[in-house]
């Protein structure tokens with residue numbers, strides 16, 4: 512019997528924020544199993560808040576979010592991770608005082624140590640640096656470590672918050688090439704709009720906590736007026 516498809520995400524009329532402050536004002540979107548969604552918008556429109564809400568780090572005021580049909584709203588963060596959500600926050604929260612390998616072990620979640628080879632296969636650089644401290648790594652290496660650690664938990668949906676921030680173009684290339692090999696559902700928040708639209712199959716634009724456009728990524732990339740309207744930028748020709 513074929514395995515059940517897993518990793519479908521559905522967000523319905525989600526309202527959430529920080530304490531009483533409402534930031535997300537009824538957002539809805541869906542990502543099918545294996546889909547790649549770019550979540551874009553100007554600064555401060557609620558992209559990080561959307562990912563943080565999915566993993567249970569904000570106050571939910573209404574609406575819901577389902578992973579493979581199971582409502583996540585009532586679960587705490589570790590329950591959501593166990594349900595299949597992987598999260599790579601903007602802060603790249605690796606342990607700087609631990610080695611690369613120790614950081615990865617912290618992401619194993621009960622899996623055998625041999626699973627570390629998956630991380631080293633995806634990012635050979637981490638294998639070379641396995642005995643270095645997290646604090647000794649370059650920004651790009653720290654980001655690789657942050658992504659690799661999230662992947663070791665075997666998520667079915669990976670949430671990535673601005674993974675390319677502050678990285679040199681050649682490192683961005685390496686990271687995006689590795690992410691492109693992943694066979695899972697991905698939601699990507701990213702300021703590098705052209706790279707995000709190349710990576711994703713669909714895009715959602717947010718503005719002030721609402722969805723203002725949803726559609727195919729390629730179509731958005733070919734529509735400078737749309738990008739200008741929702742991002743205030745035009746892509747280089």
Ligand SMILES: Nc1ncnc2c1ncn2[C@@H]1O[C@H](COP(=O)(O)OP(=O)(O)OP(=O)(O)O)[C@@H](O)[C@H]1O
Pocket residue numbers: 529532534552553554555556557558559560561
């Ligand atoms: N911990 C917090 N407490 C209160 N308000 C917050 C908190 N974090 C973010 N906000 C506010 O929520 C709004 C949305 O912020 P969010 O970080 O989700 O935006 P964003 O679209 O990810 O923008 P950016 O690209 O700047 O990260 C902003 O007005 C921000 O000031």
